[in-house]
Every structure is written in structure tokens, then in C-alpha cells.
Amino acid sequence: MNDSILLTFASHPFTEFMAMLFSLLYIFLAAKGNIWCWLPGFACTFFYTFIFIYHKIDSQVILNVIYMVLSVVGWMIWLKPLAAKQTSLFIHWPASLHLQYFATSIVVALLIRYILPFWFDESFAVIESWLFCASLLASILTIYRVIEAWLYWIVIDIISLGIYWQSQENSILLLYFTSLVLAIYGYDNWNKFRKQDMQQAAEKDNKAVTT
Known part of the structure; x- marks a missing residue:
């Protein structure tokens, strides 16, 4: 029952x-x-x-x-809350650090794909394995408000759209397309938040100097 x-x-x-x-x-x-x-x-x-x-x-x-x-x-x-020396909750990571994590995600994806082959559709096994790792990485970056997390989500959504394009599952396609639009919006929005925070911090510093 x-x-x-x-x-x-x-x-x-x-x-x-x-x-x-x-x-x-x-x-x-x-x-x-x-x-x-x-x-x-x-x-x-x-x-x-x-x-x-x-x-x-x-x-x-x-x-x-x-x-x-x-x-x-x-x-x-x-x-x-913000740490003592932190000017914004939204942060950037240097490109070199992203390259390291991106390379690591590929290596881990290949290991998972061959250690646990039954997890994935043979047609897109390596790609699905990487999406698995990249989604976890993007989620962790989102938790720490790393702005580039949205770039990972954009890539993930584009690849997912490509995988499901021939499936004719309109609801899934709509989900990933809407997610893609929102990810682009999120990237732009978080950059704006950081810029605003930096401007406010600079204004506070200028006021402190003048007083």
C-alpha cells in the first residue's frame, strides 16, 4: 500500500x-x-x-x-553577515582558480563515468557525468556567492538543452530554456550587486577620510 x-x-x-x-x-x-x-x-x-x-x-x-x-x-x-574586511557578499574568483576547478571537474567526471558506467545513458555518458560534477561545483559556488557560478549554470543549461533537444519533451526544454534566461539574469544581477556594494564602501571610506 x-x-x-x-x-x-x-x-x-x-x-x-x-x-x-x-x-x-x-x-x-x-x-x-x-x-x-x-x-x-x-x-x-x-x-x-x-x-x-x-x-x-x-x-x-x-x-x-x-x-x-x-x-x-x-x-x-x-x-x-559580511566579514570585517569584506566589502560585498558577492565575490569574483580569479580565472586561474576557475581553470583548476574546471579541469578537476573533467577528471572527476571521467573517473565517475568509468567507475559507475550504469549511472549514465551510453549516448551521452561522458557529457552527463561532467554535468553531474559541474552542477555540484556550480551549486557550491552559488552557496558562497561566487558570481561566476552563473556562468557554469549557463553552460550546463545550454548543454542540457542540446541533449534534450531531440527528445521532444517540451516541458524539459522549457525548464532549461527558462533556467538559461534566469542564469543570464543572475550573472548580470550579482555583478550589479557587487558594483553597488563596492561603490557604497568607497563612499564610506571617502566620508571617513574627509571627517
């Missing part, structure tokens, strides 16, 4: 609709720099976990369980 209820919940169109809705709400609020983004972030991964259990996609089940944990971590970290 309980298994039947679980299967019905996981396979119902309403469950997928709610997962998509919470997913887009999470991205929108995150792009706004709003701490409440982590609540729909947790909710959407909760729904997706059951959906992927139903479809027996192990990699996505594990990824979404990790996402749920990261949503809690993200909430806790976003509650913290």
Missing part, C-alpha cells in the same frame, strides 16, 4: 510540475540574492528525488539528495 502511494506520488504529473515550479522559483530568488531561494531549492530537489527514484536514474537521485543537503548549508551560510 505504501509502495503504491509512493509510486503514484513519484509518477504523477503534479509532482513533476511542482518540481519544475520550485526549481525556477529557486533560480529566480537566487538571482535576486534572496536568502529565501533555499526553501524552494530544497523543495524542488525533494520532489525530483522521488521522480528519479521512480525512473531509476541513480546519478540524479544521489545528486538531488546532495542538493537537499546543500540547500540547508546554503541557508546557513547566507545568514552570515
